[in-house]
Amino acid sequence: MSDSQAVKGSQLSPLEEDQAMVTTGYSFKRWTFPPTSGFRSVAGCLGHRLAPLILQLLSFIILAGLLLAVINQGSKLLGSQSQSEQELYQELTQLKTAMGSKLLGSQNQSEQELYQELTQLKVALDRLCRPCPWDWTSFQENCYFFSKSQRNWKNSIKACLDMEAQLVVIETEEEQSFLQQTSKNRGQTWMGLSDLNEEATWKWVNGLPLLHSFHKYWNKGEPNNADEEDCAEFTGNGWNDAKCDNRNFWICKKSSSICSSSD
Known part of the structure; x- marks a missing residue:
């Protein structure tokens, strides 16, 4: 093929x-x-x-x-x-800053106004005539300080002197009634009366002797001079002689201020 x-x-x-x-x-x-x-x-x-x-x-x-x-x-x-987010953030930031500035200015203004009002109020209070200092009680043209702490008798005298006052000297029956009633709810409270210089001869811290008419304020059986008790105290419904080293409440007294008519 x-x-x-x-x-x-x-x-x-x-x-x-x-x-x-x-x-x-x-x-x-x-x-x-x-x-x-x-x-x-x-x-x-x-x-x-x-x-x-x-x-x-x-x-x-x-x-x-x-x-x-x-x-x-x-x-x-x-x-x-x-x-858009950046623009929105910038707008919010500006708004926050503006509002903060306004609030801060308002707050500062309110604080300044409050400070001015307080200053004016303080000036008014300073000019306001008070017969007795704050925390003192006024009674019959006298001022009384009722302590909240306890001291012995001599330290109580010193505390009153530091406040330009004296351990209370009672001069009238009305004053005695006022002080007795006030001290009754507090407990034993010193007054400016003792017989430290001469036994059984009670004298006030200002050197004046205890009037005979005031002897009725001693509690029954007092003063008894038990265990050399030479300082007088308010207790219960009357007076008692007690050891001067005891720690009691105390009362200071000084004359009230006289406000002039211009005040």
Whole structure:
């Protein structure tokens, strides 16, 4: 069998021929085709193989374009949002500062006004005439301080002197009644009376002797000078002599202030 007959007996399709040429490395000169039929065969083969690739490429390009457009628009929106947030933050900060300044100014103004009012009130109180100092009690043109602490008799005298007063000296029956009633609810309370200088001779801290008419204020059986009791105290409904080292409450006395008519 001749070569031409072998070729005719084993004639291949165009696709198989193309594959055979690529595989065997034969040139086109090995095979002869009519010009028109060969071109159409190759174009059809290429079109069949490249069509999916072209569609994929076009899809990729479109998707890439859409992605770039989305990213660009997102950047614009993000920048706009950030700018809006910054502007809003600045506006809120300015508003807060303005309100704070107003409130601070109002607060300072209120404090200043309050301070001025308190100052004026203090001046008015200082000019106000009081017959007795604060925490003192006024009675019949005298001022009395009733202690909240306890001391012995001599230290009670010193405490009154420190307040420019003296341990109470009783001068009238009304004063005695007032002091006795006030001291009754407090307990033992010193008065400025003792017989330290001479036994049974009772004298006040101002050196004046105890009037005979006042002896009726001693409790029954007192003074009895039991165990060297030389200082007088208010206790119960009357007076009692007690040891001067005992710790009692105490009462200071001084004359009340005289207010002038201009005050």
